[in-house]
Amino acid sequence: MMREKDLVRLATSSDVSALARLERLYFSDAWSEAGLRSGISGTGVRYFLYERDGDILGYCSAQTVMDEGELLRIVVDETVRGCGVGSRLLEALFAGLPQVRSWYLEVRESNRAAIALYKKYGFQPIGLRKNYYRNPQEHALLMRREKVG
Structure with a gap:
């Protein structure tokens, strides 16, 4: 359940360790802290995070x-899956990058929850x-979203 005090915000370099923890927990090809730090401090890539307490x-x-x-x-x-966190993150992403007209992504073909989102x-x-994916090997579904208006 989402709470009023829950926060979605841009990530900063002080958040890198927490992002790396999520990477290690949920991705077989986890990004390193150095890679995350480089992405956050660079240009052209934006990171939005969900924070509770x-x-x-x-x-x-x-x-x-x-x-x-x-x-x-x-x-x-996993402690907050199904509570609207993914939706909040996507909404922040779209609102934070209003100039983007075409969005693309790859998703594991078996990831039904993500595909539905x-x-x-x-x-x-x-x-x-x-x-496309390794560990385990799997096809990626390529998806696109066009901004209307």
């Missing part, structure tokens, strides 16, 4: 080039990347 329980990141964006990562701690926000399947 000082604990970072989710984040998403996206890369943008002009009016196109790619959702690179989204992760929600993306479809809720207007993403549609446009292709398949065979054997």
